[in-house]
Amino acid sequence: MFDLNKSQITNLFEFHEAVERIRHAYIASAEGNVQTANVGHLGFPDANGDCHIKSGHIEGTASYVIKIASGFYNNPSVGLPTSNGMMLAFSAQTGETLAILRDEGWLTDMRTAIGGALATRALARADATRVLIVGAGIQARLQATCLAQLMPERALEFHIWGRNASAAKVAATELNDLGLTVQIASNLDAEVGAADIIVTTTTATAPLFADGLVRNGTHVTAIGADSPGKQELPTDLVGSASLRVCDMARQSLEHGEFQSSKRADASLEAVELGHILSGARTGRTSDDDITVVDLTGIAAQDIAITQAIIDAAASTNA
Amino acid sequence: MFDLNKSQITNLFEFHEAVERIRHAYIASAEGNVQTANVGHLGFPDANGDCHIKSGHIEGTASYVIKIASGFYNNPSVGLPTSNGMMLAFSAQTGETLAILRDEGWLTDMRTAIGGALATRALARADATRVLIVGAGIQARLQATCLAQLMPERALEFHIWGRNASAAKVAATELNDLGLTVQIASNLDAEVGAADIIVTTTTATAPLFADGLVRNGTHVTAIGADSPGKQELPTDLVGSASLRVCDMARQSLEHGEFQSSKRADASLEAVELGHILSGARTGRTSDDDITVVDLTGIAAQDIAITQAIIDAAASTNA
Numbered sequence: 001m002f003d004l005n006k007s008q009i010t011n012l013f014e015f016h017e018a019v020e021r022i023r024h025a026y027i028a029s030a031e032g033n034v035q036t037a038n039v040g041h042l043g044f045p046d047a048n049g050d051c052h053i054k055s056g057h058i059e060g061t062a063s064y065v066i067k068i069a070s071g072f073y074n075n076p077s078v079g080l081p082t083s084n085g086m087m088l089a090f091s092a093q094t095g096e097t098l099a100i101l102r103d104e105g106w107l108t109d110m111r112t113a114i115g116g117a118l119a120t121r122a123l124a125r126a127d128a129t130r131v132l133i134v135g136a137g138i139q140a141r142l143q144a145t146c147l148a149q150l151m152p153e154r155a156l157e158f159h160i161w162g163r164n165a166s167a168a169k170v171a172a173t174e175l176n177d178l179g180l181t182v183q184i185a186s187n188l189d190a191e192v193g194a195a196d197i198i199v200t201t202t203t204a205t206a207p208l209f210a211d212g213l214v215r216n217g218t219h220v221t222a223i224g225a226d227s228p229g230k231q232e233l234p235t236d237l238v239g240s241a242s243l244r245v246c247d248m249a250r251q252s253l254e255h256g257e258f259q260s261s262k263r264a265d266a267s268l269e270a271v272e273l274g275h276i277l278s279g280a281r282t283g284r285t286s287d288d289d290i291t292v293v294d295l296t297g298i299a300a301q302d303i304a305i306t307q308a309i310i311d312a313a314a315s316t317n318a
Numbered sequence: 319m320f321d322l323n324k325s326q327i328t329n330l331f332e333f334h335e336a337v338e339r340i341r342h343a344y345i346a347s348a349e350g351n352v353q354t355a356n357v358g359h360l361g362f363p364d365a366n367g368d369c370h371i372k373s374g375h376i377e378g379t380a381s382y383v384i385k386i387a388s389g390f391y392n393n394p395s396v397g398l399p400t401s402n403g404m405m406l407a408f409s410a411q412t413g414e415t416l417a418i419l420r421d422e423g424w425l426t427d428m429r430t431a432i433g434g435a436l437a438t439r440a441l442a443r444a445d446a447t448r449v450l451i452v453g454a455g456i457q458a459r460l461q462a463t464c465l466a467q468l469m470p471e472r473a474l475e476f477h478i479w480g481r482n483a484s485a486a487k488v489a490a491t492e493l494n495d496l497g498l499t500v501q502i503a504s505n506l507d508a509e510v511g512a513a514d515i516i517v518t519t520t521t522a523t524a525p526l527f528a529d530g531l532v533r534n535g536t537h538v539t540a541i542g543a544d545s546p547g548k549q550e551l552p553t554d555l556v557g558s559a560s561l562r563v564c565d566m567a568r569q570s571l572e573h574g575e576f577q578s579s580k581r582a583d584a585s586l587e588a589v590e591l592g593h594i595l596s597g598a599r600t601g602r603t604s605d606d607d608i609t610v611v612d613l614t615g616i617a618a619q620d621i622a623i624t625q626a627i628i629d630a631a632a633s634t635n636a
Binding site: 003035037038039040041042047049051053055056057066068070071072075078080083084085086088092093094095096097100102 | 353357367369393396403411
């Protein structure tokens, strides 16, 4: 049994191994080979907090995974991190506990960023280099670093825009220090119109920019919306896109980024990312396509990244 | 943060403290002060196993609790226990992990037995001494020992009946060794008719004995039925009882012991144990009443027993 803290987990983490696992997990999910249990939710309104419990199993793999993730939004005022929780893995043959990963939310952040980078690589134009990152939090940074690691052959140029300009400056400095080419974006509308790739990472509940600004050929990956009422992209941009892709159709159309477009057009459909990654469905068909991906986050990603850490721990111990 | 294994947990366990906590938990549940999340369920048919994830919070208490409990029924053939899992406690103020209790199912067994003993004490006749325990597994033994601890003033006389006579003999010997007065029961029907208290602890899916055998004044506590299709008691015994009590009406009437009687009589109702324990509802009203309790197990019990262990660990460390 492995009982690992965050620093042990980050030391064991191998980016390209995790990418490959998560890629397979999306395919398994799209093909119906992932079992997920009801999501458990507890709310603590007095403490401005809540807890989600997600769990699942990818058919044919050795372990099932339970993720406990809480957010207590008053924590920063007492010097504590907002997020807490852990990933737990159990043998799918015997139920024995295989691992307790006290990741403090790090594995969720990383699997989310890897999902975005995989989707962006799969759907952006082959010559896309100008990347607009909207948002300046942890996910903004990770989307940039994962994209750079996943597409090392391209000279990516990141533009980062945050509602809070000083936060954007801090993020840009950090990313520059990591060797990325980063500029701070001041005019969001102009940046949207000039980008080859747009990645939105905010908690917005209304579109971040107007419809009609995204030019033909652009790819958009929306990360932020994961519950009813959240929305980052213009409803019409989603509705009129050449291709809509999501991690799980039910989630995206019901409480992810595609919910408002679905309300506007009940016949709206989206392709699941796993079908694009497996080649079962066609992605971008022309350099003029506007492609839009919405990722709400699925248990298969949690399982995949947890299994990657367990296997790395086992091979280190061996 | 406490990370405790089974032997540490059993060492910290104090019976009467746990009883008091669980009594309060039943009352909190009946009064609507317990929040529970959706139960998560994963099935592993190839390995003949499954996993349940239950969680909840008793309003006003310091922690919320998540219970992970698996059963892999082929495990004994490879020398492993069937049950696995843990109780996890987190701060309801900050989400921080307070405890990981690797109890291997022991806390669930104990809280189940304490629930049964509390219900039996509350509803049996004041002069009841002859106790028939039906079943010879771990729950049969724990029901006997908890009842004896909870009613030390009575000279309880246990009769234990098991479908497997040799298992009943082993259980009787163990209980005798613990100082209880125990006899092995050979004729179940005769024992049912002679008992003051009947506690059923089997996984039966059909009544264990015929209707009409239980005499007036007897109290019956049914522990076994906790899912659709399970049934230990005659449908008519439940339907015609002077008083039906359960831990949670929705559970008992829909997938606990009362389900078949509810199908026979859609207007069937049951009082929740917490209302009996708090005095809000009347229990036994005459020495001739036949009273029946069905306990399906509720998250409030898990929370209460977990909090008792955490507090004991904290006071030991202090």
